[in-house]
Amino acid sequence: MTIREAAEALGCEILQNEFEDSDLQGGYTSDLLSDVMANAKSGAALITIQAHKNTVAVATLAALPAIVVCNSRPVPDDMLASAKDEGIAVLRTAESQYVVSGKLYALLPAGAA
Amino acid sequence: MSDASTIPISPDDSPSMVLELIYQLKIKDVMTGALITAKRGDSLRHIQGIMRDNYITGLPIAENLRLLGIVSIDDIVTALDKGYIDESAEMHMTRNVIVLEDDMPLSFAISYLNKFRFGRFPVLNKNRELVGIITSKDVIKALLVEMNREVLKLEETQRMNHAAPANDGATELEFSTTRYDFEAAGHASTEIKKALKGLELDPKLVRRIAVACYELEINQVVHSYGGTIRCSIRGDTVTIVAADSGPGIPNLDLALQEGWSTANEWIRSLGFGAGMGLTNTKRVSDEFFIESEVGTGTTVRSVIRIGEAAS
Numbered sequence: 001m002t003i004r005e006a007a008e009a010l011g012c013e014i015l016q017n018e019f020e021d022s023d024l025q026g027g028y029t030s031d032l033l034s035d036v037m038a039n040a041k042s043g044a045a046l047i048t049i050q051a052h053k054n055t056v057a058v059a060t061l062a063a064l065p066a067i068v069v070c071n072s073r074p075v076p077d078d079m080l081a082s083a084k085d086e087g088i089a090v091l092r093t094a095e096s097q098y099v100v101s102g103k104l105y106a107l108l109p110a111g112a113a
Numbered sequence: 114m115s116d117a118s119t120i121p122i123s124p125d126d127s128p129s130m131v132l133e134l135i136y137q138l139k140i141k142d143v144m145t146g147a148l149i150t151a152k153r154g155d156s157l158r159h160i161q162g163i164m165r166d167n168y169i170t171g172l173p174i175a176e177n178l179r180l181l182g183i184v185s186i187d188d189i190v191t192a193l194d195k196g197y198i199d200e201s202a203e204m205h206m207t208r209n210v211i212v213l214e215d216d217m218p219l220s221f222a223i224s225y226l227n228k229f230r231f232g233r234f235p236v237l238n239k240n241r242e243l244v245g246i247i248t249s250k251d252v253i254k255a256l257l258v259e260m261n262r263e264v265l266k267l268e269e270t271q272r273m274n275h276a277a278p279a280n281d282g283a284t285e286l287e288f289s290t291t292r293y294d295f296e297a298a299g300h301a302s303t304e305i306k307k308a309l310k311g312l313e314l315d316p317k318l319v320r321r322i323a324v325a326c327y328e329l330e331i332n333q334v335v336h337s338y339g340g341t342i343r344c345s346i347r348g349d350t351v352t353i354v355a356a357d358s359g360p361g362i363p364n365l366d367l368a369l370q371e372g373w374s375t376a377n378e379w380i381r382s383l384g385f386g387a388g389m390g391l392t393n394t395k396r397v398s399d400e401f402f403i404e405s406e407v408g409t410g411t412t413v414r415s416v417i418r419i420g421e422a423a424s
Contacts, residue, residue, distance in 0.1 A: 032384055032387040032389070033384040033385060034328060034331075034387045034389035035387060037323075037327055037393060042320070048384075052295070053295070053296060054383070055384070057299025058327070060306070061299070061306060061324070061326075062320065062323070063316070078296070086303075
């Protein structure tokens with residue numbers, strides 16, 4: 001399932017729309033950036049409430065093509081600008097990390113992590 | 114008349130370097146100060162002569178540094194057309210002149226040039242004395258000079274960041290970090306990751322190097338007074354050295370324990386300070402070395418071997 005397909009299925013708004021619509025390899029849910037750096041698998045969507053420039057830096061370094069900002073947290077413009085530079089999708093939803101993770105887990109093929 | 118005088122720079126939405134320039138430069142740095150003016154009694158024909166001789170298209174009418182009005186080339190053309198070219202400036206000049214102040218940032222001049230159809234604005238000082246005139250040509254010239262200077266500076270820093278001794282094919286990169294500058298944090302790691310791209314390394318290795326860089330960089334931003342991140346790619350090893358100027362770590366054993374952190378609530382709320390930085394770095398390193406002295410600073414060296422790819 002591609003990022004855009006997932007965004008639609010999850011009912012997310014797409015805040016940063018300039019990205020390569022790659023297949024999601026999984027998801028990783030965390031608000032600790034060190035934890036994301038250490039443990040997220042590349043190609044996964046990062047499900048988080050951390051909405052700032054450093055989230056993008058971590059997503060870039062860990063090769064995560066999409067960030068899903070939960071709980072309708074405000075997303076600063078400079079975060080969107082660096083996400084655009086790096087070609088990382090930024091999605092946002094009113095739902096919690098728990099709900100988004102559950103839905104995405106069910107959407108992705110078995111074996112995605 | 115869309116518009117020879119328009120300056121294609123937005124004072125709100127331009128690269129930050131350009132914004133810095135147009136807010137730092139004052140109108141007095143950019144304007145033409147050696148002013149040519151005419152008197153109110155001068156005929157329009159006389160003014161036309163001054164314009165022709167000096168290659169200008171507008172002339173302030175002034176008396177003892179007090180601006181009375183302005184005559185533009187359009188006024189001259191109209192005067193020729195309507196047949197009153199021999200009448201005085203006073204009778205036909207524009208009196209309601211839009212002016213700029215010499216202490217305003219250049220951004221004002223750009224906004225004015227773009228907003229009004231005038232090609233030039235007289236500049237007054239705080240005492241309302243006429244001290245200069247500014248045209249789009251002045252603005253463009255000043256911006257080009259300043260941008261050239263900035264580009265030169267950028268090229269210098271880039272050369273320093275990528276200073277590679279030609280003989281052994283090593284690459285050295287160096288970045289500095291600033292305490293609590295989360296805006297720039299991640300920059301060094303991202304640049305280092307880009308530098309590795311050309312080596313076509315296994316993505317797992319790149320990830321390990323990225324983890325080490327990022328954690329050490331964030332550590333400096335969160336905990337130190339600032340420092341440097343140096344990365345050297347030489348033969349089959351990548352060495353990252355993070356050196357800061359204090360305050361130093363009182364108990365290294367504790368600092369190396371996963372989950373132990375001295376970060377405050379604010380830093381934690383940003384997603385940092387989980388006490389995983391040094392352990393993450395150690396885990397991804399083939400060699401890991403840390404040295405710290407309270408009052409002096411901390412140096413961490415992480416070595417990651419990348420096989421033959423870089424040789």
